[in-house]
Amino acid sequence: LKVPDNQYTLETFVEYIVDNVEEGFEERKERKTLKAYLLYVAKDWKAIFSGLKSVALGDIVRISFNGYESNEIDEPFTDFYIYQWMPGLIVMFTSSTREEYEKTLKHFISHTRGITKSWIRPSLLDQMKNYLIENYDARVYRFIARRYRYWKYPARIRPDYDRRLNYTGEDANQTLKEVQDLYGMIPSSIDIRTSNWKMQINRNGLFVIRQVNRKTFGILLELIERIVAEQVRIRNTSEKFNVETRKISTGTEVIRIPRITAGKITLPNTILNQVMITRMFNPSEIYDVGQSETEDEEIGEIEREFSFVDTYVREDPLVFTATVVDEDKGTVFGISGSDRVVSVIPKHRTTFESFVRFYDLVTLNFDSDANLTLFSELIA
Amino acid sequence: LLDDTEFISDLAFDDLQNEYRIKKKEILKLVDKDFEKSKEDRISKKIEGIQQDQYHRKVLNACILPFSHEGPLADLGYYFYRASPLSELDSTLNLDFLLLHPKPPTLAIFGEAKGQLNDPDRIVDETKKRIKVVYENLPYLQDNYFKFKGELEFVIGVWASYGNEIAKIVERKQGGIKVWSTGPQLDSTKSELYLVRPPAGRNPNAQTMFHMDQLLNQNLSAHIETVFEYKTIFPQSHIFAKLSLLALIREENDHLNSRIFLKL
Numbered sequence: 001l002k003v004p005d006n007q008y009t010l011e012t013f014v015e016y017i018v019d020n021v022e023e024g025f026e027e028r029k030e031r032k033t034l035k036a037y038l039l040y041v042a043k044d045w046k047a048i049f050s051g052l053k054s055v056a057l058g059d060i061v062r063i064s065f066n067g068y069e070s071n072e073i074d075e076p077f078t079d080f081y082i083y084q085w086m087p088g089l090i091v092m093f094t095s096s097t098r099e100e101y102e103k104t105l106k107h108f109i110s111h112t113r114g115i116t117k118s119w120i121r122p123s124l125l126d127q128m129k130n131y132l133i134e135n136y137d138a139r140v141y142r143f144i145a146r147r148y149r150y151w152k153y154p155a156r157i158r159p160d161y162d163r164r165l166n167y168t169g170e171d172a173n174q175t176l177k178e179v180q181d182l183y184g185m186i187p188s189s190i191d192i193r194t195s196n197w198k199m200q201i202n203r204n205g206l207f208v209i210r211q212v213n214r215k216t217f218g219i220l221l222e223l224i225e226r227i228v229a230e231q232v233r234i235r236n237t238s239e240k241f242n243v244e245t246r247k248i249s250t251g252t253e254v255i256r257i258p259r260i261t262a263g264k265i266t267l268p269n270t271i272l273n274q275v276m277i278t279r280m281f282n283p284s285e286i287y288d289v290g291q292s293e294t295e296d297e298e299i300g301e302i303e304r305e306f307s308f309v310d311t312y313v314r315e316d317p318l319v320f321t322a323t324v325v326d327e328d329k330g331t332v333f334g335i336s337g338s339d340r341v342v343s344v345i346p347k348h349r350t351t352f353e354s355f356v357r358f359y360d361l362v363t364l365n366f367d368s369d370a371n372l373t374l375f376s377e378l379i380a
Numbered sequence: 381l382l383d384d385t386e387f388i389s390d391l392a393f394d395d396l397q398n399e400y401r402i403k404k405k406e407i408l409k410l411v412d413k414d415f416e417k418s419k420e421d422r423i424s425k426k427i428e429g430i431q432q433d434q435y436h437r438k439v440l441n442a443c444i445l446p447f448s449h450e451g452p453l454a455d456l457g458y459y460f461y462r463a464s465p466l467s468e469l470d471s472t473l474n475l476d477f478l479l480l481h482p483k484p485p486t487l488a489i490f491g492e493a494k495g496q497l498n499d500p501d502r503i504v505d506e507t508k509k510r511i512k513v514v515y516e517n518l519p520y521l522q523d524n525y526f527k528f529k530g531e532l533e534f535v536i537g538v539w540a541s542y543g544n545e546i547a548k549i550v551e552r553k554q555g556g557i558k559v560w561s562t563g564p565q566l567d568s569t570k571s572e573l574y575l576v577r578p579p580a581g582r583n584p585n586a587q588t589m590f591h592m593d594q595l596l597n598q599n600l601s602a603h604i605e606t607v608f609e610y611k612t613i614f615p616q617s618h619i620f621a622k623l624s625l626l627a628l629i630r631e632e633n634d635h636l637n638s639r640i641f642l643k644l
Contacts, residue, residue: 250482317564321609334609343607376451
């Protein structure tokens with residue numbers, strides 16, 4: 001994606017792109033595809049990208065991974081354009097291919113503290129899909145769905161199998177509902193089209209527009225607007241979890257006391273049991289479903305980034321505890337739970353995205369309607 | 381120490397060397413056999429030690445967490461101050477936690493957490509000895525912790541199933557200690573901490589088993605939500621628990637190294 005240096009607002013940036021599709025996507029001869037990654041970032045997100053080449057273009061910031069890690073990637077080299085939607089939530093626009101993305105941004109996200117994908121929980125993704133179907137007379141024509149045997153998402157047929165389905169068909173929406181119900185699969189990617197445009201929405205916060213014009217760009221921004229409130233709430237709650245030493249005055253002197261802000265995930269639809277927790281602590285090897293090289297699935301494997309140590313599980317009634325290590329981001333936190341509540345206790349080197357990711361793990365594994373709150377917050 | 385091959389060549393004579401080799405083999409075999417025999421025992425002892433430490437930490441964490449975050453007990457002005465108070469004095473008789481109400485009426489609550497109760501009578505007696513050590517070290521406490529003039533209270537925190545048993549023993553042994561209990565509740569989805577009410581009766585010791593602060597009694601009787609995981613290790617944690625933290629630090633360093641490597 002090439003946008004000339006200028007001072008842009010989001011509106012003028014979009015204007016330029018839709019008016020100059022040929023120039024903007026010059027390097028992509030065949031497919032002029034726009035991608036938008038919705039990402040959670042630390043509030044001072046510009047510092048996260050400080051090691052990369054960046055150019056401020058008004059409200060838009062262009063960053064280039066040129067010279068980052070390796071120069072193996074052949075030209076054309078694609079840039080990413082950042083717009084801060086609200087504090088802590090950015091959108092990165094690009095026309096990069098999957099290969100380029102994996103070598104640059106994906107790697108950057110999984111190894112940098114203070115940035116993570118904005119995972120969309122299954123029920124919200126479903127709402128987005130239905131919104132497009134109802135308001136734009138759109139049809140689902142393709143989807144990729146997955147199931148891992150350790151998920152407790154209900155499945156009527158062989159729940160204990162890992163599976164992945166890439167389905168294309170006129171009846172894709174019905175099929176998606178059927179595989180959700182029968183096979184307990186969750187879509188990671190949904191392709192939607194009308195007679196004029198095609199769009200893809202992904203559980204990892206990636207949006208793909210296949211025909212770039214004013215209409216489709218408008219729909220993209222509308223979709224993002226519809227989910228940001230919920231997304232940013234999860235991010236902001238996660239950011240509050242921390243440990244600190246506070247000074248308090250006793251009247252005659254100042255003493256230092258340890259303080260903690262812990263979190264709580266409450267499960268409205270699921271009663272946890274020993275088997276479920278033991279599986280979370282000791283994940284089995286995932287069956288390699290042999291994804292084809294040519295398939296354009298951005299979400300890829302769901303990474304196993306948490307290690308559970310010093311674990312304890314007992315039943316009747318259920319009690320479990322563990323120390324959890326986020327292997328990618330370095331955060332160490334504790335969990336302690338009963339059959340309906342998983343408390344999250346920050347310990348060392350905490351960064352909000354570890355809790356975002358752990359919450360996502362709980363929504364997938366146990367209850368897609370799980371609530372994330374502060375520990376001291378009362379749940380109605 | 382002499383190197384083995386050097387030692388053998390020093391023996392010089394063939395028969396001596398052979399005899400040495402044979403004897404050495406026999407002794408090593410014997411050591412191996414002894415080790416194999418006691419291996420199971422050693423392992424189960426270690427595991428038992430680790431489990432005991434886990435139980436102990438759970439109860440201890442449950443006792444201190446409600447005093448470490450914004451919640452009803454912080455609203456009452458109570459704070460968790462530190463774990464293992466006075467452990468630096470090299471006395472084996474220190475307690476597990478210290479809570480503080482710094483504003484008047486000032487109050488310090490020392491507590492002992494017990495994961496398992498093999499001999500409840502001994503636990504109460506031992507806690508009384510530990511209480512004595514606290515009183516003996518009051519000047520040190522005031523010099524090194526905080527300038528404290530106020531009341532002291534003492535608590536034994538136990539797992540839910542032992543609450544009533546330990547409360548009976550405390551009452552029989554002149555009271556003076558409050559009993560807190562924790563664990564998952566059968567009628568609730570939460571993990572809770574609460575004050576065990578002494579057995580109903582006319583025993584005057586029973587009154588000494590309530591806190592002076594009626595609001596604290598009320599809050600702790602209403603069951604306070606807590607968790608069993610907070611601090612990973614304490615000064616007196618099992619060596620394995622401490623080693624696990626070392627592993628984390630090591631991992632953290634590896635992590636940094638790999639990141640630095642990537643940037644190069």
